[in-house]
Amino acid sequence: MAFSRAILFALPVLVTALVNAGEPPVIQGVHEGDDAVLVGRVLLSELNCTACHAGGIPSKGAPELGQAKSRIHPAYLEAFIADPHGTKPGTTMPNLLGHLPMEERAAAARALSHFIRSLDGPDFETATIQPEAVARGRNLYHKVGCAACHDPEGKSLPDSSPLIGMADKYSPTSLTAFLENPLAVRRGGRMPDLRLTHWEAADLAHYLLRDQKPKANPPHDPAQAGKGRILFNQLGCAQCHQPGEPKTGFAMPLTALAPAKSCPTADFALSPLPRSQLTAARKVLDVPVDPATDLQLSLIRLNCVACHERDGRGGPAAARDPFFTTSNLNLGEQARIPPALDGVGAKLLPQWLLKVLVSGASVRPYMDTRMPKFGPGNVEELPPLFGQLDSLPPAPMRRIQDEKVAREAGGDLVGDKKLGCVACHTFNGESATTLAAVEMTTLTERLQENWFHLYLRNPQQFHPTTIMPSFWPGGKAVRPEVLDGDPAHQIDAIWQFLSRGREARTPSGIRREPIEYGPGSGEAVMLRRQYQGIGKRGIGVGYPSGINLSFDAAQMRLGSLWKGDFGEMSGVWRGQGSGNVGERSRDVVRFPVGPAFAQLESLETPWPVLEQAQKAPGFQFQGYTLDNRQRPTFLYRFDGLEISDQWVDQPDGPSLVRTLQLSQASPEQLYFRLAADPELKAGVAANTFLLPRGLILKPHFAGMLRPAGENTELLVPLEGRSSLVIEYTFHHE
Ligand code: HEC
Ligand code: HEC
Numbered sequence: 181m182a183f184s185r186a187i188l189f190a191l192p193v194l195v196t197a198l199v200n201a202g203e204p205p206v207i208q209g210v211h212e213g214d215d216a217v218l219v220g221r222v223l224l225s226e227l228n229c230t231a232c233h234a235g236g237i238p239s240k241g242a243p244e245l246g247q248a249k250s251r252i253h254p255a256y257l258e259a260f261i262a263d264p265h266g267t268k269p270g271t272t273m274p275n276l277l278g279h280l281p282m283e284e285r286a287a288a289a290r291a292l293s294h295f296i297r298s299l300d301g302p303d304f305e306t307a308t309i310q311p312e313a314v315a316r317g318r319n320l321y322h323k324v325g326c327a328a329c330h331d332p333e334g335k336s337l338p339d340s341s342p343l344i345g346m347a348d349k350y351s352p353t354s355l356t357a358f359l360e361n362p363l364a365v366r367r368g369g370r371m372p373d374l375r376l377t378h379w380e381a382a383d384l385a386h387y388l389l390r391d392q393k394p395k396a397n398p399p400h401d402p403a404q405a406g407k408g409r410i411l412f413n414q415l416g417c418a419q420c421h422q423p424g425e426p427k428t429g430f431a432m433p434l435t436a437l438a439p440a441k442s443c444p445t446a447d448f449a450l451s452p453l454p455r456s457q458l459t460a461a462r463k464v465l466d467v468p469v470d471p472a473t474d475l476q477l478s479l480i481r482l483n484c485v486a487c488h489e490r491d492g493r494g495g496p497a498a499a500r501d502p503f504f505t506t507s508n509l510n511l512g513e514q515a516r517i518p519p520a521l522d523g524v525g526a527k528l529l530p531q532w533l534l535k536v537l538v539s540g541a542s543v544r545p546y547m548d549t550r551m552p553k554f555g556p557g558n559v560e561e562l563p564p565l566f567g568q569l570d571s572l573p574p575a576p577m578r579r580i581q582d583e584k585v586a587r588e589a590g591g592d593l594v595g596d597k598k599l600g601c602v603a604c605h606t607f608n609g610e611s612a613t614t615l616a617a618v619e620m621t622t623l624t625e626r627l628q629e630n631w632f633h634l635y636l637r638n639p640q641q642f643h644p645t646t647i648m649p650s651f652w653p654g655g656k657a658v659r660p661e662v663l664d665g666d667p668a669h670q671i672d673a674i675w676q677f678l679s680r681g682r683e684a685r686t687p688s689g690i691r692r693e694p695i696e697y698g699p700g701s702g703e704a705v706m707l708r709r710q711y712q713g714i715g716k717r718g719i720g721v722g723y724p725s726g727i728n729l730s731f732d733a734a735q736m737r738l739g740s741l742w743k744g745d746f747g748e749m750s751g752v753w754r755g756q757g758s759g760n761v762g763e764r765s766r767d768v769v770r771f772p773v774g775p776a777f778a779q780l781e782s783l784e785t786p787w788p789v790l791e792q793a794q795k796a797p798g799f800q801f802q803g804y805t806l807d808n809r810q811r812p813t814f815l816y817r818f819d820g821l822e823i824s825d826q827w828v829d830q831p832d833g834p835s836l837v838r839t840l841q842l843s844q845a846s847p848e849q850l851y852f853r854l855a856a857d858p859e860l861k862a863g864v865a866a867n868t869f870l871l872p873r874g875l876i877l878k879p880h881f882a883g884m885l886r887p888a889g890e891n892t893e894l895l896v897p898l899e900g901r902s903s904l905v906i907e908y909t910f911h912h913e
């Protein structure tokens with residue numbers, strides 16, 4: 181357990197009648213010795229004082245409670261409301277029940293929790309923790325940036341945002357959903373969106389909940405909800421939380437507060453130091469904030485300073501530095517540590533800057549830490565502020581009027597025969613060596629032209645330790661034969677060449693072979709990604725025998741089958757973002773959207789309809805196991821049935837045998853849908869069915885065809901059986 185987790189350092193906590201036991205709130209990004217007014221301004225927003233006391237300082241806000249009943253275990257909900265500081269030491273949620281008589285507090289917390297449980301959303305649902313997911317999640321957590329703001333495992337750092345009690349609070353399902361889109365719940369962006377795929381979020385959730393023991397849900401008492409609703413508004417919960425109706429004038433404005441007093445209503449477990457800082461800030465509220473301070477406040481509030489340095493402040497703290505890693509040690513420290521933000525307003529074009537902040541646009545695939553997304557509302561004001569504050573002297577620039585001449589020369593300079601930029605940089609995702617520094621075809625979309633000129637003339641001036649060489653040392657070109665050796669013209673030529681973006685011709689030296697991730701070692705490979713026709717919960721499997729499948733873990737169905745190469749993976753390996761994996765072969769057979777199993781009243785009942793990527797109701801994906809050749813068995817649950825779904829390739833050609841095992845005999849009228857396609861028809865051999873592109877399906881017991889709109893559907897009635905074997909074979913040409 182951490183002691184004095186907050187900014188408050190080792191100062192003793194003054195225990196007064198109003199101050200509860202519990203640790204003071206953690207406010208990240210400020211340090212001992214910082215200007216009291218600065219810290220005070222940060223505290224006023226981070227503690228949401230201005231949600232109740234009007235004062236012209238933006239408050240960070242609080243989690244949306246509309247769907248909280250699906251997210252939070254009911255017992256935790258009640259415990260947290262009753263005693264926020266005891267339940268989650270370091271939290272910024274105030275205790276509002278402290279001034280109630282002792283015996284009323286528990287009842288109020290109970291009523292409030294039942295009110296929250298009466299709001300929208302499915303009930304809290306638990307799931308089992310999977311050890312393999314825990315291991316993957318542990319690795320991710322210490323790699324993508326979580327440890328920049330939260331404790332690395334086994335350490336307890338004073339300025340970590342606490343993740344205490346997670347196993348009592350979330351379920352793997354609800355935490356996965358939160359991590360996939362934290363900004364939907366916490367709009368203030370203090371917990372930013374790390375651009376996780378669904379699978380990454382799930383792995384992290386299992387890791388954070390690794391010690392969880394499943395617990396029953398205490399019953400919901402709707403009779404309490406009405407009382408809770410009244411309290412929610414009366415006590416001031418609605419000032420910070422949605423769904424609520426915040427009242428203006430709930431409390432006096434900040435400027436009218438008596439300076440030295442503490443808040444009798446909202447108890448934050450604050451100790452004397454921050455109180456004095458709050459007081460200092462309150463006193464200067466009428467003084468306008470200059471742009472530099474304004475920007476500094478934003479970088480602190482959003483904790484950009486956890487990863488980035490600017491003006492000598494911030495950057496990875498020593499204890500967190502080991503968790504900033506790279507996949508390419510050859511590129512130096514710049515490949516590992518997020519770029520400093522000094523001068524970034526004079527470096528990046530404003531529209532790119534916005535793209536970085538809003539969408540986490542990324543150009544350094546070798547950097548393991550991710551630039552998070554903060555939500556447009558929280559960062560829109562930053563690009564103009566950076567622009568206003570940062571400037572550079574104008575570079576000597578001279579435009580070559582003849583575009584064609586410029587591009588020819590620029591392309592030559594970039595290639596390996598002249599300056600050899602491609603020896604280190606990727607160009608359209610490819611490079612001459614394995615170095616693979618910043619992508620070149622997006623440089624002109626990102627960078628200000630003036631910065632480009634200044635940087636190329638003297639990279640060390642920007643990063644003293646960079647391995648990026650200087651090609652015009654002392655203003656003299658190392659390639660005097662190009663464009664008369666004029667540095668301004670040579671740099672302009674490179675700029676004009678790169679301005680063509682992806683259309684620019686491939687410079688000399690680039691290796692043209694695309695990266696293929698073809699299985700070849702005798703083991704299957706798996707890639708959990710977004711696949712065409714499926715959405716985010718896709719799992720692709722490539723088999724060494726040259727057959728591949730995509731499985732949809734939202735609907736427990738086969739998504740597609742194809743033979744040949746597994747896929748064009750280069751886009752996936754080179755970028756961090758999501759995006760579709762393109763199956764490489766044109767011979768892809770797609771299977772219909774919708775659940776794989778359904779109970780039909782009669783054979784006239786149409787198959788249930790689902791949207792693409794919509795979770796199939798009643799189904800729960802439970803993960804998978806791998807055999808000694810890495811071939812998967814998917815595990816899922818449907819209406820009390822545990823189903824295992826194994827996919828094994830055959831040595832003699834592109835063929836798969838699929839074995840479904842049910843934990844008990846199937847219920848009446850349960851059907852399995854194998855395929856639906858306009859061209860589906862029965863084959864000549866008994867119980868075989870033909871799909872386009874030479875794919876043959878052979879269930880080991882009777883399948884039946886029926887018309888379904890434009891399609892023909894192939895159904896297998898399970899009729900009390902508990903296993904089902906199906907062969908999928910591509911016919912040899
Ligand atoms: C949930 C709403 C709420 C929040 C959040 C809140 N307060 Fe208060 N505060 C009140 C109410 C209500 C009073 C009672 C006096 C009034 O009506 O203004 C009060 C009174 C005070 C007083 C005493 C005023 C006096 O002159 O007697 C101070 C000082 C104060 N608050 C400071 C703060 C600070 C600092 C914060 C943030 C750390 C804060 N408050 C957060 C609601 C709130
Ligand atoms: C820039 C700092 C930052 C980064 C990076 C970050 N977090 Fe957070 N996280 C926070 C803050 C601050 C909060 C509390 C937000 C609030 O008060 O609303 C939080 C809240 C959370 C919560 C909710 C805690 C609760 O009590 O419900 C979880 C879970 C979480 N983070 C997990 C992660 C994981 C996993 C990662 C990495 C993928 C991560 N965070 C990356 C700052 C960060």
Ligand code: HEC
Binds near residue numbers: 248420
């Ligand atoms: C001054 C603003 C403020 C007020 C007033 C406030 N809260 Fe909160 N609340 C927060 C913040 C900030 C968090 C996030 C804390 C954290 O993650 O550590 C939070 C978290 C919560 C959570 C957990 C939500 C989640 O998704 O993790 C619940 C439940 C909650 N508050 C209920 C209440 C209730 C009930 C009241 C009224 C008694 C109340 N809050 C009053 C700021 C406030």
Ligand code: HEC
Binds near residue numbers: 479484524544551554
């Ligand atoms: C968890 C660590 C982390 C946090 C927190 C973070 N960043 Fe970043 N940031 C990165 C990484 C990593 C990159 C490099 C991404 C890439 O290009 O692949 C980056 C890139 C950037 C860039 C592009 C710089 C350039 O020269 O290309 C800007 C601008 C930026 N971040 C601003 C911010 C701001 C502003 C905040 C706070 C609102 C912030 N970042 C918070 C990790 C972080």
Ligand code: HEC
Binds near residue numbers: 514605632674
């Ligand atoms: C020896 C390897 C090497 C060569 C050759 C090289 N670079 Fe670089 N370059 C780098 C590295 C590494 C970085 C990242 C440096 C950093 O972030 O500090 C970089 C950074 C840059 C940047 C700044 C990118 C950004 O967004 O921060 C530009 C522009 C650039 N190089 C252009 C070029 C051009 C044009 C050439 C050829 C004329 C070239 N480089 C040749 C290694 C090289």
